[in-house]
Amino acid sequence: MAPPPVYNQRSPSPSQPSGKGEVSDLKMQLRQLAGSRAPGTDDAKRDLFKKVISYMTIGIDVSSVFSEMVMCSATSDIVLKKMCYLYVGNYAKHNPDLSLLTINFLQRDCKDEDPMIRGLALRSLCSLRVANLVEYLVGPLGSGLKDSNNYVRMVAAMGVLKLYHISASTCVDADFPTTLKHLMLDDPDAQVVANCLSALQEIWSLEASKSEEASREREGLLSKPVVYYLLNRIKEFNEWAQCIVLELVAKYVPSDSNDIFDIMNLLEDRLQHANGAVVLATIKVFLHLTLSMTDVHQQVYERIKAPLLTLMSSGSPEQSYAVLSHLHLLVMRAPYIFSSDYKNFYCQYNEPFYVKKLKLEMLTAVANESNTYEIVTELCEYAANVDIPIARESIRAVGKIALQQYDVNAIVDRLLQFLEMEKDYVTAETLVLVKDLLRKYPQWSHDCIAVVGNISSKNVQEPKAKAALIWMLGEYAQDMQDAPYILESLIENWDEEHSAEVRLHLLSAVMKCFLRRPPETQKALGDALASGLADFHQDVHDRALLYYRLLQYDVSVAERVVNPPKQAVSVFADTQSSEIKDRIFDEFNSLSVVYQKPSYMFTDKEHRGPFAFSEELGSLSIGVESADNIVTAQRVEANDKDLLLGTSEKEESRGPGNNGSAYNAPAYDGSPALTAAPQTQLDLVSLDHTPAASVSSTSLAIDDLLGLGLPVASTPAPPPPPALELNPKAVLDPNSFQQKWRQLPISISQEISISPQGITALTTPQALIRHMQGQSIHCMASGGQAPNFKFFFFAQKAKESSNYLVECIINTSASKAQLKIKADDQSTSEAFSSLFQSALSKFGLP
Template identity: 30%
Template sequence: MAQPGQDAKFFQRGKIEEFRAELHAAEAKDKKFQKRRTVLKKIVANITMGNDMSPLFTDVVQCLGTPLLEIKKMVYLFLVSYGRAKPDQIHLVIPNFLQDCGDRNPLIRALAIRTMSYIPIPVVTDALSDNLRHALKDRDAYVRKTAAICVAKLYAADPRRAEKGGFVELLRDLMLDNNATVVANAVAALSEIGDRQDGVIFKLNLATTNKLLAALGESSEWGQIYILDSLLRYVPERCADAEMLGERIIVQLQHGNSAVVLTTIKALLYLMNYMENRQLIDHICKKMGPPLVTLLSSGPEVQYVALRNILLIIQRRPAVLKNDVRVFFCKYNDPIYVKLAKLEIMYRLARAENANEVLNELQEYASEVDIDFVRKAVRSIGRLAIKVEAASDSCIQTLLGLIETKVTYVVQEATIVIKDIFRRYPGKYEGIIPTLCENLDVLDEPEAKAAMVWIIGQFANIIDNADELLDDLCYTYTDESVEVQLALLTAVVKLFAYKSNMDKVKELVHKVLKWVTEDIDNPDLRDRGFMYWRMLALNPLAAGEIVLAEKPAITTDSDRMDRGALDQLLLHTGTLGSIYHKNPETFIRNAAGKALKDSPALNAHSRAVLVPLARSQLPPSLVTVPGPGPVESHSQGAERPETAMVAGPPAPPSKSGHEDDDVGGSHPADDGSEVGIVPDDDDEEPRGAANNDPYSNLGGAFGSYLADEPKPINAADHRGRHGEEDDLLF
């Protein structure tokens, strides 16, 4: 075997004719195949560098007759690269494939099967089918575990052939194999097939699940990931079953591989939806905290993955990291994306008990050199004031101190968040308005300017020179952004409602309304201008009552994710979906959606927000495979047409009236409760009464500064759903 670094000499660009001549010359006097091996290494190196070596197809294929395994590997690697591009010449190697499939050496048998599965051409898949069936029953475990993965590749190339050939049933049998690696690969292949939107549905029963867990200790790290991930295919019928499985896999939280840890957490979070033992749930939550904290000592990339997953986990299970807010304090050498993720988690974990500690840390961040980070830190101070009433006074003093620094971007961010604080605590902090007005000239960004204009208009009755301030701002009205123009229009009308007897105010209102309705092309501005003009013309008193109507106090309701969407995203912990905070079917073609399945053991809160999924099926017929355990009985009559129909795209999570059942939903914000976090207590019955208050969930309450706020997909029509009779029943 070549030592590392010795093959570097082969990575030099060569010409096709030179390689062809060397291959022909090597056929003459090369008893040990040394020359042929050297030429093939050069060809493979050029393939790696991106050079097109396909003209050498017939010359390289002639080397397949060589009995040396190393040469066979390189020729097969060449075929994997160019076999699909040469459908008219691939028939030349079929006899060699068939010969190697019957070779005495299991490595060669596995190599031939694997290479054939990489070439999705009908003539190759025809030859693969029979040999793959034999390989799945091969006496050597290495061949069986290779063949298991090849079934998934065959299914991707020709689903109909894989189903009719009975390969799914053979994979099912491999899950009961004596070799743990074979079991893990069979589970991986079935999961790959089941994750396709047009694939069979992969389900497990309790007996099979227990056998898979028995192979967990002997499997490799990646095998453990596949087996743990497959637990999401099992729907517990009894709470005791879910609790038993949770106790069996909790030891995997101590694993050194971060992927195994995250997959274990995903499985535990899933099983906890079917548990009723509160002590066990609390115990699992405590056990999940330290492994997550350990992930934060890894590199920045792994840290970011962990932080994005933690952000989801603490919304659903706040007890996991309730007392560990200090762990998420930013370090000086953290990349900006890690710092921003930590800021969001610090805000989520903030309570009355630790608010001062969090505030002091945020105040330190506000003096950093990174402008984007400073902006987020200042906004987080404002969000903290809105969330934790006990800390609002301290937050206001901190913001005033930051405004006194006269740093432009700091003043602008502080102005934006103070506007929201005024709405959260009406009549409490209006005394700081003069300080804000002193810094009016510093504001040059649209959002900050619009926030200040809103403050002037809303409190025009207590600002003596409000008319002068608005008049000055209106000098550049036509040059402002639409956001500022809308704010100025409303503020001027509010000013008129407060001071309608002043001639200067009347002139200002008339001037602005004339600009909006005659000189501005934006339809939103024109519509609002005409609306205000008609209101003022018909009944000025009524117009004043409308624009000065009491505003509902701003809350953090819009700051949390829909419970159904959250439960759905937690099924993708450790995947891209948990980083993007989007379901994979929204950005991966042909990906099947995941959602909690109903069962007698499912707790009431989770059942109240179940998300229905639509799944497209292959048109002609369904494949129903009885499992190795007891066969699950089908429902009477009506279920089959429902399963067989061709469904539309995966149904998105729907909003539910129960999404407000969180820690902050039933307590005022000043008691230190964690507003915006879904409760740990799943035993509480969900509320039945719908909330009719149109202002109870203000989507834009925090402007645009909700860092990475996950948004569930809008509801769509559900043209299909799962029935109890699925494609593959274990």
Template identity: 30%
Template sequence: MSEYLSKAAAFAQNAAKLSKKVSEGIVENAREFGLEATSSGHYFDTSEEKMRDIKRQLDSRHDREKMDGLKRLIAMISKGRDVSEFFPDVVKNVASQNLEIRKLVYIYLLRYAEQEPDLALLSINTFQRDLTDQNQLIRAMALRVMSGIRVPVISPIVLLAIKKCMTDLSPYVRKTAAHAIPKCYSLDPSQKDALVDIITTLLNDNSPFTIGSVITAFNEVCPDRLDLIHPHYRKFCRMLIDADEWGQIVIMGLLLRYARTQFLNPNPDNLRVAEKEKSKTVNSDEDSDESDNSLDKSYALDPDHEQLLRDSLPLLQSRNSAVVLSVAKIFYHLAPTADAYKLSKPLIRLLHSHREIQYVVLANIATMATQRPYLFEPHLQQFFVRSTDPAFIRNLKMEIMTLVATESNITGILRELQEYVKSPNKDFATSAIRAIGRCAIGMPEMAESCLNGLMKLLWSKNDAVVAESVVVIKRLLQLRPQDNADMIIQLAKALDHITVPMARASIFWLVGQYAQNLEKVAPDILRKAAKTFTTEADVVKLQIINLGGKLLSLHSTDHTLNLLFQYILNLARYDLNYDIRDRARLLRGLVLISEKKETNIDNMGVEGMLSKELNESSILTNNLKQILLCEKEAPSEESPSVGRDRFTIGSMSLVLNYSVPGYKSLPDWPTEKPDGSVRENLDDTWNRNQYIKGFGSDSFGRYIPPSTYDNKPVTKQYNDSYDSEHFYDSYESSDDNRNHDEKTALRYDSIEDEFSNEDEETSEEYDDEDEEEEASGSSEEESSEAETSEEE
């Protein structure tokens, strides 16, 4: 027993020693990382003692304590506490050799430089000195902080720093200089001319890493100076493929504006009719070659215009949805109608992303479909609603379905919408019913089948479905006023179980508007309405009063109908709603005017007023039917996306459907072709190999494809792995579309063979040179050996 106790005691001692070592190691590691075991909440402690401790840490000689003090200050800033009292102590550390300390100091300076401009100027000399540092990160950081200090006094110094960094050997520093230009311009707009000169110089930069930031600065300072883009247009087109993703978006936005001012419209007015014909040729095999050739010959693109379309096409394969949307913007606003269909598959691919991206893409697709529905007609099934789609996605998908409806697919669309009506979600079901109504209005030949389907919904147990069905039926019946009596009678029979006020009001309006076709039914409907008049909603009461006035204007001699209408007017006379009282007073004066005039004759006996009122009575009586039963204009329910087409594709204004601040519409196409020689310069000989190792060097930017719009025979084609058309074959599309894609797509010739031939030629040259060198070297060795032998 004693042995077990001794072993247990020894084990306990070993465990205690081990735990002590572990705790000591943790404490030591915490100290190395600047974390004290007793200061778990000291970052947010604002007591006077802690504030003095922070000041002591900032004045310390050890970098670890300085960093700890700066972290505590940044934590206080994040909590909204004013710590500007430490500004002098923080400025002292601006020249620290520790890069992490410098970053924290720079964050602090950016926050409080405006409040302490005098003290902030003390660090300017340090920043200027850092502009010549060997580390490119320090140079860029110094310029970034200088441009971020919002003190107007230092704007000339910032301008000099930008001029110095714009010629830096590091692309990262030049990119930072481009970012500093808008900041300097907002700080001192009087420096615009000097900044424009700097932008002009930076536009000559051949680095894809920098050019996106330069164009961003151009858009901020001088967006209308498109003359500066002339000598660099072709270079920008070639650099698209190798620029970073956000740089590609900015470049394409600029090139779009430039192209709208420098090139002619590829789709003149005489080709608008060809758009619908083109949609038919996309799905037809007969004479596809002849139709494509005839359409291609009807216009001729400028070579520079063609280059923009050609160089931007590979970016449709980008993983960034914003890049794909920017390319779609290029093709929608600039490409001929024969090539606009290329944007449909990439946009459909984006529908498999997050729902926020889906909403933006669907909003743009809906806008495109209002003008060119044939682009997305082959992809109809991609717009079918899923059970996991949120409400805003569902509405846009149903809207697009109604926009791309044609005679060939309307049956499938209506079948799909009828399934949506069965949804337990009332809002979704009513949206589906409205979509059916839009299909019927857009295609009158399908109105009969739509009406039959909607009439079946009148007996649904869902009140919202019944109400929306009645409202839609009312709109559709206005399109066929001569053949609607039977359906109106069926609607009237459903009044007993329809309780939604808007639906009941619509039925009473239909009965009154087309009472001439319902001579036997309409009076009985008015009789039943008089029984429930006091319990009806206000909108229903107004329509019942209108119904009585319309019936009495048609049968003015019917004594029973006259008494029934007077009874309804008497009920309305004491209604709580003043609108109902006013409507009853108005119709009493119009319809029952003869009785009113007889009463005035007996009571007043004034001959002059009598003759005047009798004349008014005869005029109103003769025109009473035209007043109450005038023909109403047939409804034309527009798509919710109507009006968005006035905005540029891919803009925020299009998604929100109103012009946001800063939005600029695209310029109109020029009426006459501008001079294209302004783009002829030394830039044409610019070598792409200068940046072939930059972003995207393994992409399409490695070759220059030939022209395709001049109908020249193409002998070489790039392999399928790089074909942008085959990239989307995984999505559903017909074989006819694929045949059309292969025949009308922009083609790219691979010059890998040329590169390989050049490599072989150069390698042969190098081999010849090596052989010559070896031969010369061997001869020299032989001569040297002969000389040594002679000396011996």
């Protein structure tokens, strides 16, 4: 009778062990095969080795079979050797005790008759990376560098570099760098030469800071005999090795012009290489060698143009983007060289967005008087593209071309046609460009305003576009009949406008409109000033307060401030300085060109700008200070890096309780006043001032005229708040600081200036930390070096547990400090900010 079926039970998968018993079975089977010589033993070992490796890969601990794996490695099967070395290398570096078991069989394999096994064993031995086993590496490495097989020598050359990183003194004492140099100059195998060169460059670059001899050795690599020796053999190297050689040659300083031409002749055929990295490395050599020879340098641009355009059009989109990035850099330096090849930069329908965007930048850069019409025609086609981001970028490109050309008749007509397309995103981008065009070409105001005046403000929702439209309404209020009424409707919806930029432009525009057309704009200005003074955004509030005080003081002064005589903008500011562009050019054929920024901006945390500082608190030194000294504590663990994530948050707006919206109009003793009857519609620009009038009457006249109803200057000022006192012995642990920084909103965010004495005194972060501690402000974390320093300070209110947290980023080159303050008690943030700035201003003073 058959047994009953068993349900809801699954047998374990053969690829995964069901428990420790599976590993134990593997261990027993490996031990049985360790000394077996029977036919088929190697095949059985392979199956078991594959299981061990698969278990190890998915994270199962199989270290218990270590000794059995070592015993089974006594075979001539290279496949088994490779799997054994993989297993050994994985567990030995984490367990020094187990690694001792590997030394004997690895050293034995380093003397095997099969050169492949010798090389694999030497590579595995050097990859253990256990400092206690360094003494066992010297002998096999020395033998490997003299081995008759080129594969073993190639592995040994890289093994020297691994040894250097484990123990630099052992590597140098064994004179391995000198051996590598001789091997590089004498070895017949090109790959061995390349490995020696790569290892020597890294070793001597690290040793150069320790000794003058290493510095001389590094310079010796750039000597003429070595450079020409490598160049003469460059065709023997693979692509990787050729790039290393070319990178070395790019640093070579030729003795004369003949030297330059010899090198260029040797490398001429490398420009036709199929590998893009080799071509770019060769171009870098050509460009750097001819920097001092203007005519030849220009000829180089002509010569390298064809290879670059060929690389750009062939290959993957990623390669095209990399080549385009280098082309863009060259075009920015010599646009006239590439102006005739503008059609190569037309976008293809199947290209990804990032390639199309870069091509649009290229078309903008190469545009000149001879090709502008064709380029703008092509860009206008893209403006109707179904791909909205590309359509936006193409419109911006047309605008950039218009701003850099002298004859813009056709371009302006094209831009105005965009406004008739009745697409929101097209209208938005075009309005921003029309504003810039009017700043540079005021003579086109009549044509532009005629079209812009037909656009309904309700159809413009993007902040930048709405700000541009409002700017034109204010700037050309006398030419746009409905300007006061459009502005008035926008002011009625003040509370629904979330963009501070739009509210700022609205204040300025209604002020300009009032100075030109006061009867129609009087009510709108009053509503705008009242809303601005009550606004939660500090900049909006301050601008409204400035306009209010200017109107109180003198309308003619207000007009000179708000609407002075303007000159056409000749050149718009470039986002990159020439120094940065030159630095990027020096780093040709690297990621700097792709990122369009020097390498230190994305690799070296200490040299990043104040707004691109490291997001990891682990790079700062953390400490809790007592009242007497500063104790630098351990670095924060990796999971504590969340602290600085709060520093990159969007700045939070200050609440109404802290923005000073209840400020009174200032009392200016003896200031001239405006005499105007509120019931009459007078042009305030032409009003006379009477010095006899009092400030109070002036305030009343302005308030009544504009319908503000604000308190007059004679209102007694509120009593000053009590002085803020800090606890000199405040203590706060890093975890609490991190939690508070993440939870509290930003109370104050501002930029302040640092005195020259303070900049001079800021040689290290500790100097400022000690000074601020004397002011009862303690440092939680600090980091960086000149020109950028970053600090996290904290302070506590005396007799209370209320905390103040500060992020302070100081740029010594700009003499500026960026402050972000968070507080448990928001109402005292202003007082603490004043106290902190006062303490900072005293730094460096005697």
